[in-house]
Amino acid sequence: MPPQARPLLTLDVGLARLLVALTTVLLALAAPVRPHLAAQEARVLANDNRTAAGELRDGVLTLRLDARKGSFHPQGPDGPGFEVEAFGEVGGPLQNPGPLIRVPAGTEVHATVINSLDRALLVRGLHDRGGAVADPMDVPPGETQEVRFRLTEPGTYYYWGRTSGNRNGLGVFEDGQLKGAIVVDPPEATADDEVLFIGLWVNRDDVEAQAEHVRHTFLINGLSWPFTEPMDAVVGDSVHVRVINATPASHPMHLHGFYYRVDARGDAQLDTVYTTAQQRLAVTENMSGGTTLALSWLPKRPGHWLFHCHFIDHISPEQHILEDPSEIVHGEDGAYPGAESKKHEQLHEHAYQGMAGLMMGVLVRDPEGKGLVEDPNAERRQLRIFANARRGYFGDEPGFGYILQEGPEPRAVDSGRIPGTPIVLTRDEPVEVTVHNRTPVPITVHWHGIELDSYYDGIAGWSGAGSRLTPAIAASDSFVVRFTPDRAGTFIYHTHMEESSQLSSGLYAPLIVLEPGEEYDPDTDRIFIMGWGGPGEDAPPFLNGSAAPPPLDLEVGKSYRLRFINITPSNNQNIRLLDGEELSTWRRYGKDGADLPPHQAVRVPSEQYLGAGETYDFEISPDRPQDLVLEVTTSVRRRENPVMKVPIRIR
DSSP states (O other), rough: OOOTHHOOOOOOHHHHHHHHHHHHHHHHSSOOOOOTTTTTGGEEEOOOSSSOEEETTTTEEEEEEEEEEEEEEOOOOOSSSEOOOOOOOOOOOOOEEEEEEETTEEEEEEEEEEEESSEEEEEOOOOOOSSSOOOOOOEEETTTTEEEEEOOEEEEEEEEEETTTTSSSOSSSSSOOOOEEEEOOOOOOOEEEEEEEEEEEEEEHHTTOOEEEEEEEEEEBOOOOSSOOOOOEEEEOOOOEEEEEEESSEEEEEEEEOOEEEEEEEESSSSOOOOOOOOEEEEEEETTTTTTEEEEEEOOHHHHHEEESSGGGGGGGGGGSSSSSSEEEEEETTTEEEEEEEEEEHHHHHHSSOOSSSOOOOOOTTTTOOOOOOTTTTOOOEEEEEEEEEEEEEEEEEEEEEEESSSSSOOOTOOSSSSOOEEEETTTTOOEEEEOOSSOOBBBOOOEEEEEEEEOOTTTTSEETEEEEOOOTTTTTTEEEEEEEOOEEEEEEESSSSHHHTTTOEEEEEEEETTTTTTTTTTTTTEEEEEESSSTTTTTTTTTBBSSSOEEOOOOOOEEEEEEEOOSSOOOOEEEEEEHHHHHHHHEEEETTOOOTTTTSSSSSEEEEEOOOEEEEEEOOOOOOOEEEEEEEEETTTTTOOOOEEEEEOO
């Protein structure tokens, strides 16, 4: 575990934040305050977005920004540093993200931008919202420009600068850290939220040299996991979070252990604050590049949780930034940074060595003992799951699968199916699941969307609390999970360890929770689970375990529930139900296992975009014979998006 990470996760969070603040002050005192000093003398400090910049007086915010070069350290002050361009307040340190502009609605902003760089700076976002977009500020090197505007529309926005390329869009190289948050609060509102700014840094030298390993990392408030500062929460206290995706990439943001309410969606120019009727619940919400999200949730259980992007390559160990990329160790038990011996630490250090990038911890405390816990004396339904490996399933590579024991004897060691066996449970019925690992590598199981005790959440070396942390399930070992599903819907269980190979190779399966008294009917309750056909970027997408799914036969007069699950490693999906060349219709039912409110569960055109880790339920009730086509388009980088078409014959 990195030495900078462990203290933040074991000390009291308040003390940890005090240490971070003291470190920031010390570095600020040591940082240069004169823009012309050499870049190696300036530090770019991580900005936690808790302190508003500028001076607010009599309804006017006066802000002086300075763009300079500095040394950026995404893995803490002792990690490797890289020269970037960043904003800071005049007389203060450079920051990543840049200084937070936070004001009540109606505030007039008087902003001064000083360009202390050696090339022209184009700044966007310093203008009012709700009307026409203002022209960007084009500041020549060594010059200063001023702008006045009034922020009247409450919401979450951002500003950004560009100095390279065509200077359009959001940068990712040395000018990629010239970005900052803008938060406009309703009048008289109290700021009681977290502002999480998603960034991206890519090493231009590696790209231009066409290096085999391009050093890059996704960031939250200027740091990469496990150096991101954990979010502190208390059982029973509402948590409010603003998320800004200031990168060109899509990020399906997943919260472990709890549902959150989607309060607003927007971008740099417009923020739509949802009414009560528009709000809905989610555990994963896809954020396309340049968008914003506001969410709220209520912690019910104490422990360690995660909030992260569900694209596996955005949280993979490849995002560890090393001076020497060859220090990444690849072995059959994982990919880990550092010396060869590091790979043997993964049974206990997977959370810190086996993941990096766009992830932050969520520490939920329970000082008054009000949190929910599983009843240790409850009578539980007993289930046994076997994680098996089948050699040569994907050419030379093995296939993995979860197999549910459905009779008196376990399945054969080499048996398997992709996706794994669906588990069907009943709301409020306690269960005990024993997971047996018969693969040659350590695994875990994450119960995606299920609200359960932290210890059973499935993140080796992280889930749990104190000294009771979830272990990896070693080869030939087992682990017992206990939970009581408290809502009916569509969920997933999948590996959360070495996902780039294990998830791609089949360690995922549907989990269906029914209402008491319901019985699962596979004829009218259809599951469509989207995964990947083996490791490697050239593998095809799978739908229900096949790259070419067979036709479906439905009957007139029956109602069908269609459960769509996207558990591809790093791919979004667009699904359409076509009647000839036109969209058909279906009734929206639920998202991420939560039923939609009645006024949202209505008939709509049959098209839906799913981020990785999202589930959606729909209902169709065919009233006449017809031929439909289910079309699934997978977003794939660096090659044409593959399209699967499944004929649906209604007779």
